[in-house]
Amino acid sequence: MSFFRQHVFFCVNQREADETCCANHGARRVRDYAKQRLKDLGIHREGEVRINMAGCMGRCEEGPVIVIYPEGIWYTYVDEEDVDEIIDEHILKGRVVERLRI
Numbered sequence: 001m002s003f004f005r006q007h008v009f010f011c012v013n014q015r016e017a018d019e020t021c022c023a024n025h026g027a028r029r030v031r032d033y034a035k036q037r038l039k040d041l042g043i044h045r046e047g048e049v050r051i052n053m054a055g056c057m058g059r060c061e062e063g064p065v066i067v068i069y070p071e072g073i074w075y076t077y078v079d080e081e082d083v084d085e086i087i088d089e090h091i092l093k094g095r096v097v098e099r100l101r102i
């Protein structure tokens with residue numbers, strides 16, 4: 001059995017202000033929000049889900065991006081509402097959110 005059921009990697013890579021990168025789309029703020037939400041749900045722990053920061057994952061133009069393993073499903077998002085939907089549907093119910101998938 002895996003130590004964590006799922007890993008959610010948030011790219012938080014930061015470049016110059018006028019360059020494309022996930023951090024310039026609020027990635028750090030939204031990552032902090034997602035981590036707190038999972039803590040509030042009681043599932044940010046061993047045997048459940050882990051939110052991790054990641055450097056550039058090579059899909060900057062499609063960002064901000066996250067990837068969830070072991071499924072290998074990639075998403076983009078605009079704000080906390082989108083991440084709530086990913087948590088509610090994908091993490092909690094196992095249903096891929098097609099409208100945010102990349």
Ligand code: FES
Binds near residue numbers: 063
């Ligand atoms: S900066 Fe996020 S994927 Fe490259």
